[in-house]
Amino acid sequence: MRSAEQILREATTIAVVGASRNRTKTAHAVPLQIQRHGWRIIPVNPFADEIFGVKAYRTLADIPEPVDLVNVFRPSADATQVVKEAIAIGAPAVWLQQDIVSAEGRALAAAAGIDYVEDTCIAVIRAVHAISAPERPRTP
Numbered sequence: 755m756r757s758a759e760q761i762l763r764e765a766t767t768i769a770v771v772g773a774s775r776n777r778t779k780t781a782h783a784v785p786l787q788i789q790r791h792g793w794r795i796i797p798v799n800p801f802a803d804e805i806f807g808v809k810a811y812r813t814l815a816d817i818p819e820p821v822d823l824v825n826v827f828r829p830s831a832d833a834t835q836v837v838k839e840a841i842a843i844g845a846p847a848v849w850l851q852q853d854i855v856s857a858e859g860r861a862l863a864a865a866a867g868i869d870y871v872e873d874t875c876i877a878v879i880r881a882v883h884a885i886s887a888p889e890r891p892r893t894p
Contacts, residue, residue, distance in 0.1 A: 758871045758879045761847045765822035766794060766888055769814055769845070771836050772827035773797035773805050781827035784851070784877045788825075791880060792887030796821060814839045823847045825876055826854060833872075834858045841866045849876055 756764070768788065773795075774781035782805070789795040789806050797805040800812045811817050814824065814836075824840040826833060826849065833856035840848045841862065847869035850856065855872045863870035879885070 756847070756869045758849070758874055758876075759883050759885070761823060761849065761869050761871065762876065762879055762883075762885050763888065765847070767796065767819070767821045768793050768823045768825050769796045769798055769811075769817055769821040770825045770827065771798040771814065771839075773799050773802075773810065774827070775799070775802050775805050780851070784827075784875065785825070787877050788880065791885070794887075814843050814845075817843070821845055823849055826850045828854070830854050830856055834862065837862050837870075841868065847871070849874070851875055852878075 770785045772781050773785050776782055785795050786806055795806055796817055797810040798814055799810050802810040804810055824845045826836050828836055833850055833854055837848050837859035848863055850872040852873055852875040860870055
């Protein structure tokens with residue numbers, strides 16, 4: 755299993771479940787910072803059409819392309835369902851933000867062979883390791 759640092763270094767497209775339109779919430783500020791450091795953010799929020807200047811999707815299953823990482827800003831009680839949805843779309847990694855934990859989600863991820871991080875802020879890992887998004891291949 756990859757470390758949190760490895761997952762972030764290797765991800766280019768991150769689906770953010772629970773991304774918020776409210777600029778005062780962590781679920782807005784953290785993904786916006788990650789976007790500003792070069793990652794492609796795809797917001798997942800059933801009540802928004804656009805966040806961070808990007809089209810928002812109602813569910814992970816609605817995203818019409820593969821993602822490298824599912825970053826979760828939902829209560830711990832919702833995490834197991836999000837992990838199930840991430841597995842269903844073939845996401846290689848799930849990352850639960852700080853203060854979000856799920857023993858069942860962790861077990862599901864392990865059984866599915868996907869990388870799993872919990873109770874860890876993606877922005878802190880980015881800052882501590884001075885990570886920027888990897889270069890994306892250019893399309894002709």
